[in-house]
Amino acid sequence: MSAAVDARTTAGPDMTSRLRHWAQRNSWTLALLGLFVVILLLTYLIQPTYGAAQLQGLAVGVMPLAMATVAQAIVVISGGIDLSIGSMMAVTSVTAAVLMKDQSEAAAIPVVLGVLVLGLILGIVNGTLVVITRVPDIVVTLAMSFVWAGAALVVLPSPGGGSAEWLSGMVKGPLGFDFLPRALVVLLVIVGVIWIPLRRSNAGLALYAIGSNQLAAFRSGVSVGRTKVFAYMMGGLFSAFGGLALTATTGIGTPVPGGYTLLGVAAIVLGGVSLAGGRGGLAGPIVAVFVLALVRTDLTLLGVNSNLSTVIQGTILIGVVMLGSLLTMRQERT
Amino acid sequence: MTTQAGMAPSGGALGVAERTRRLLRDRPLVPLTALLVLLVILIQLAQPGVVTQSWIGSTIRAAVPLAILGAAQTLTMLTGGIDLSVGTVASMAAFIMATQTGTLGPGPAIALALIAALVAGIANGIGVGVFKVHPLIMTLGIGLVILGLMNVYQLIVVQAGTNIPPIVDWLGSGTTLPWLPNNLFLFIPIAALIILGLRFSGFGRLLFAVGDNAIASRLAGVRVWQVLLTLYIISALLAAVAGMLVAGLVKTASLALVESLVLPSVAAAVIGGTSIMGGRGGYSGTIVGALILGVLTSLLIAVQMPEAVRQILFGAIIVIVAAVYTRIVDVG
Numbered sequence: 001m002s003a004a005v006d007a008r009t010t011a012g013p014d015m016t017s018r019l020r021h022w023a024q025r026n027s028w029t030l031a032l033l034g035l036f037v038v039i040l041l042l043t044y045l046i047q048p049t050y051g052a053a054q055l056q057g058l059a060v061g062v063m064p065l066a067m068a069t070v071a072q073a074i075v076v077i078s079g080g081i082d083l084s085i086g087s088m089m090a091v092t093s094v095t096a097a098v099l100m101k102d103q104s105e106a107a108a109i110p111v112v113l114g115v116l117v118l119g120l121i122l123g124i125v126n127g128t129l130v131v132i133t134r135v136p137d138i139v140v141t142l143a144m145s146f147v148w149a150g151a152a153l154v155v156l157p158s159p160g161g162g163s164a165e166w167l168s169g170m171v172k173g174p175l176g177f178d179f180l181p182r183a184l185v186v187l188l189v190i191v192g193v194i195w196i197p198l199r200r201s202n203a204g205l206a207l208y209a210i211g212s213n214q215l216a217a218f219r220s221g222v223s224v225g226r227t228k229v230f231a232y233m234m235g236g237l238f239s240a241f242g243g244l245a246l247t248a249t250t251g252i253g254t255p256v257p258g259g260y261t262l263l264g265v266a267a268i269v270l271g272g273v274s275l276a277g278g279r280g281g282l283a284g285p286i287v288a289v290f291v292l293a294l295v296r297t298d299l300t301l302l303g304v305n306s307n308l309s310t311v312i313q314g315t316i317l318i319g320v321v322m323l324g325s326l327l328t329m330r331q332e333r334t
Numbered sequence: 335m336t337t338q339a340g341m342a343p344s345g346g347a348l349g350v351a352e353r354t355r356r357l358l359r360d361r362p363l364v365p366l367t368a369l370l371v372l373l374v375i376l377i378q379l380a381q382p383g384v385v386t387q388s389w390i391g392s393t394i395r396a397a398v399p400l401a402i403l404g405a406a407q408t409l410t411m412l413t414g415g416i417d418l419s420v421g422t423v424a425s426m427a428a429f430i431m432a433t434q435t436g437t438l439g440p441g442p443a444i445a446l447a448l449i450a451a452l453v454a455g456i457a458n459g460i461g462v463g464v465f466k467v468h469p470l471i472m473t474l475g476i477g478l479v480i481l482g483l484m485n486v487y488q489l490i491v492v493q494a495g496t497n498i499p500p501i502v503d504w505l506g507s508g509t510t511l512p513w514l515p516n517n518l519f520l521f522i523p524i525a526a527l528i529i530l531g532l533r534f535s536g537f538g539r540l541l542f543a544v545g546d547n548a549i550a551s552r553l554a555g556v557r558v559w560q561v562l563l564t565l566y567i568i569s570a571l572l573a574a575v576a577g578m579l580v581a582g583l584v585k586t587a588s589l590a591l592v593e594s595l596v597l598p599s600v601a602a603a604v605i606g607g608t609s610i611m612g613g614r615g616g617y618s619g620t621i622v623g624a625l626i627l628g629v630l631t632s633l634l635i636a637v638q639m640p641e642a643v644r645q646i647l648f649g650a651i652i653v654i655v656a657a658v659y660t661r662i663v664d665v666g
Binding site for chain 2: 311
């Protein structure tokens with residue numbers, strides 16, 4: 001728990017030891033990244049024509065899930081869980097789609113900003129309810145998933161609406177050269193600009209603190225309630241990004257939440273975030289989303305029945321988590 | 335906490351408010367039943383004359399599968415877990431039963447459905463009990479695996495068609511004495527077994543013990559993994575029974591048949607006073623919780639709320655009930 005903090009403040013003075021520290025701390029993420037590269041190489045072996053266009057498609061396809069995963073990761077790091085992320089994405093997606101339909105390109109800018117604010121508000125509502133009712137997070141957010149899903153249906157009863165050209169353009173195609181998908185850059189920039197300063201700030205430290213030991217955090221002067229609300233607020237914000245990504249990639253709004261909530265939970269676990277809270281970062285979960293998506297692509301390329309690939313994905317998820325807990329158990333024993 | 339402790343009356347005599355609070359805390363069934371009655375009165379006011387014997391019958395008939403899924407959820411929640419695979423397992427059992435009845439006959443088809451559920455339960459139990467995977471992740475993953483397998487299976491048996499065995503049809507949708515639903519014949523023994531089992535059997539007490547403090551129970555000699563394995567098997571079998579009853583009720587089976595009942599089943603257990611953190615709760619509350627959700631749904635339909643508003647109110651009510659509960663239980 002405090003290891004993450006110590007490692008950051010007391011990193012070795014010289015470059016190599018600092019690098020080693022960094023690699024040690026991020027071993028899980030680096031391993032996942034290695035796995036991703038291996039699977040990517042496999043993909044080329046299976047389908048030699050797999051190239052830039054397909055990579056761009058992959059990046060566009062994973063964007064909503066990646067945002068949902070980031071949202072879930074922040075909440076879980078703070079020791080909670082948000083089962084309403086999929087529904088919040090639905091609300092924000094349909095709101096954006098309804099407001100942008102038949103509007104000028106310029107009018108879409110305030111809409112996008114407004115939708116992000118809406119996400120913040122939804123998150124604040126979730127967090128405030130968790131804090132003031134003292135009901136377990138899982139119950140509150142489960143119930144709120146009904147509320148937000150209902151709200152999405154009120155906004156837009158059936159799929160429709162539209163998306164501004166520039167918003168859809170932001171995720172399509174390459175940036176600079178062919179092998180750098182624009183969607184990936186947009187994703188990394190959004191997450192990086194928000195998360196990197198946050199993680200280094202007091203608020204970010206407080207997130208990890210209440211996630212690893214709420215009582216200890218309280219006794220060291222962290223405002224637990226306020227930090228929790230903040231975590232859910234960030235969850236709401238990234239859900240709004242996810243909703244916008246949905247609208248941008250599909251061009252419409254769909255009021256029925258997809259399976260993003262639970263897939264996001266799966267991805268963060270695969271990405272090295274402990275469901276107990278206080279451990280993990282955002283890089284691992286994002287890589288995990290790409291790994292899961294690429295595995296699916298490979299299975300499709302291999303001609304595996306798409307249903308069987310669901311089975312394989314589920315098995316991978318369980319297998320990885322089992323392996324992780326086996327390793328932890330062995331560590332505890334020695 | 336501290337502020338509320340300060341509010342507690344000093345001296346020997348307890349205030350009326352405090353005494354009511356304790357009654358509510360120790361007998362959660364009292365306020366829950368009051369809420370249920372209140373909802374029934376509301377629905378009668380909203381639409382005079384709607385509350386008839388047959389309305390009561392059909393409300394109970396619809397609530398029974400939810401209550402059985404709620405049983406699966408209650409038992410897993412008592413150990414601090416959750417079973418999100420109940421919907422998939424229930425749909426799977428119903429689908430296997432419906433597609434195999436034509437070729438194998440009703441008895442073997444039902445047996446096959448239960449065996450499939452047993453395998454799912456063993457998988458969940460091994461993951462949670464032996465490998466200590468978080469129940470949320472384990473049951474979610476198993477749910478994905480089953481869904482994929484069932485989609486493949488569906489393509490294989492596509493020409494078999496679905497037949498609901500007469501006995502399941504009778505149990506699921508039939509009524510006796512014009513309005514008494516037949517599924518009660520199955521439900522009452524199950525409910526009695528669970529309620530009495532939780533209170534009087536060693537296994538029931540082990541569930542509470544593991545949920546209260548898994549480490550302490552392990553140190554006290556409990557083989558926690560065996561308890562969890564048995565628990566998830568029971569949970570899967572209950573889900574299978576609920577799935578087949580739903581198939582009997584709607585007279586068809588599909589792979590998404592019971593999926594919409596998963597979150598309400600968690601809600602029923604939570605409303606019924608079972609703590610998701612484990613160690614506290616019971617099944618009688620869940621039954622009333624399932625009935626409350628059933629009556630609530632028909633109330634919202636009676637006042638012609640659109641589906642969207644219904645969902646919003648549904649969620650809001652769960653939060654409010656759970657919040658009130660937590661307030662009551664936390665004091666003292």
